[in-house]
Amino acid sequence: MNHATFFRPLLPIALIAALGGCSLLGSNERSAVTIYSPVVRIQADPSWPTVDWQLVLVKPSAARVVDSPRINVRPTPSELEVYKGVSWAQPATDMLDDALVRGFEDSGRINGVARVTTGIRADYKLAMDVRRFEADYRGQATPTALIEVNAKLIHVIDQRVVADRTFRQENPVGSTDVAQVTAALEQGLQTLTTNVVGWTLVTGEQDHARSAVTPARVR
Numbered sequence: 744m745n746h747a748t749f750f751r752p753l754l755p756i757a758l759i760a761a762l763g764g765c766s767l768l769g770s771n772e773r774s775a776v777t778i779y780s781p782v783v784r785i786q787a788d789p790s791w792p793t794v795d796w797q798l799v800l801v802k803p804s805a806a807r808v809v810d811s812p813r814i815n816v817r818p819t820p821s822e823l824e825v826y827k828g829v830s831w832a833q834p835a836t837d838m839l840d841d842a843l844v845r846g847f848e849d850s851g852r853i854n855g856v857a858r859v860t861t862g863i864r865a866d867y868k869l870a871m872d873v874r875r876f877e878a879d880y881r882g883q884a885t886p887t888a889l890i891e892v893n894a895k896l897i898h899v900i901d902q903r904v905v906a907d908r909t910f911r912q913e914n915p916v917g918s919t920d921v922a923q924v925t926a927a928l929e930q931g932l933q934t935l936t937t938n939v940v941g942w943t944l945v946t947g948e949q950d951h952a953r954s955a956v957t958p959a960r961v962r
Contacts, residue, residue, distance in 0.1 A: 797855030
């Protein structure tokens with residue numbers, strides 16, 4: 744494995760470079776940064792229900808080292824580094840947030856969906872925690888694109904956790920090329936988004952159907 748493509752240590756968010764270039768610690772030299780911006784589009788599964796309840800999405804949370812525009816790579820289980828000279832256009836939580844909002848809208852299965860900050864009256868809310876968003880070598884010559892997210896579907900009126908599930912998406916890359924790594928992470932984000940959207944619709948509808956009376960909507 745060629746460690747020359749990595750930069751260590753992991754920079755704190757305050758030191759992340761602007762999109763036009765980056766200035767590494769201890770250096771006045773500026774170099775171009777390649778920005779990757781995943782585009783996620785999902786296809787609705789015919790088995791997904793069409794629902795009449797409303798959903799709000801809580802901004803996903805993550806540890807600071809995960810919630811960064813830098814592209815993380817784990818050469819060994821105890822090391823976390825970043826690829827040098829490349830960056831995401833957004834932090835991981837923003838990429839997931841945008842992908843989910845668009846995914847629910849594109850599914851055509853739910854009309855009432857928005858971010859929690861919009862203040863719509865909702866029956867359910869979806870809270871997510873991004874645990875891993877990285878390339879993981881696992882002692883192999885090439886990495887695996889790994890995304891791990893925990894999701895909680897919560898009934899708004901009584902704050903009851905309807906369901907809790909951890910989604911884990913792994914895509915072997917087959918190359919050390921950074922462009923292929925980011926493509927594998929993009930594909931993983933698309934698959935994970937599809938799975939979360941489908942799970943939310945099915946699980947929420949099952950809970951909604953069990954209620955004898957439609958829950959009152961509150962802010």
